Amino acid sequence: MSLKRALIFLGPPGAGKGTQAKQIAKNCGIPHLSTGDMFRDAISRGTELGKQVKPIMGRGELVPDDLVMKMVEERLSRPDCAQGFVFDGFPRTLGQAAQLDRILEERGFSKPLVIDLAVSEDKLMRRLTGRWTCSLGGEIYNVYDAPPKRPGICDVDGGKLVQRLDDRPEVVKERLAAYERQTKPLTDYYREKGVLETIDAGAGVGEVNRALRQVLNGDKRS
Ligand SMILES: [Zn+2]
Secondary structure, eight states: OOOOEEEEEEOOTTSOHHHHHHHHHHHHTOOEEOHHHHHHHHHHHTOHHHHHHHHHHHTTOOOOHHHHHHHHHHHHTSGGGTTEEEEESOOOSHHHHHHHHHHHHHTTOOOOEEEEEEOOHHHHHHHHHTEEEETTTOOEEETTTBOOSSTTBOTTTOOBEEOOGGGSHHHHHHHHHHHHHHHHHHHHHHHHTTOEEEEEOSSOHHHHHHHHHHHHHHHHHO
């Protein structure tokens, strides 16, 4: 399965975006790109951009668009991106989306294909608030879908299971609402351009991957 196209994944927390994006990149033999990985790589290599970004990330602040775009443009100019690539968690803003369009055009790419992984709020709440982690070994359980044998206790090492602050219902609700607010303009932008494909990501990982591959194969024929 070859792509020769930029693929962009959008999806709320709990939709399995990272898992699907990595799997599709592997299926297509193209790089999986996330700006977080790019920044960490630039920092560890000590590049000029890395030096600029390090203190910003160190303070836990958002990296400004111009630095993000410099990093993305440099990354896309490398040979491994010539056959296409998968973006995971980028673009985040309309400004970034418009600049990405310009870069793609300059590099002779056609319009990106944007995959929106859709999951009902009920299902997302269940996936996210059901997640409990072992305080000893880090094993992850879902009290609804993959519960431990004894409630609150890890099957592997008997460690106590704890819920991350991020996974508590009131925090999850806020995370989902924030995602909606941030992403609505982006999905509108790509829908207007006719490049948005919505995939039902409420099913299991394998089933969603099959649906994605179907969309990509259909896309190649058109
Ligand atoms: Zn454990």
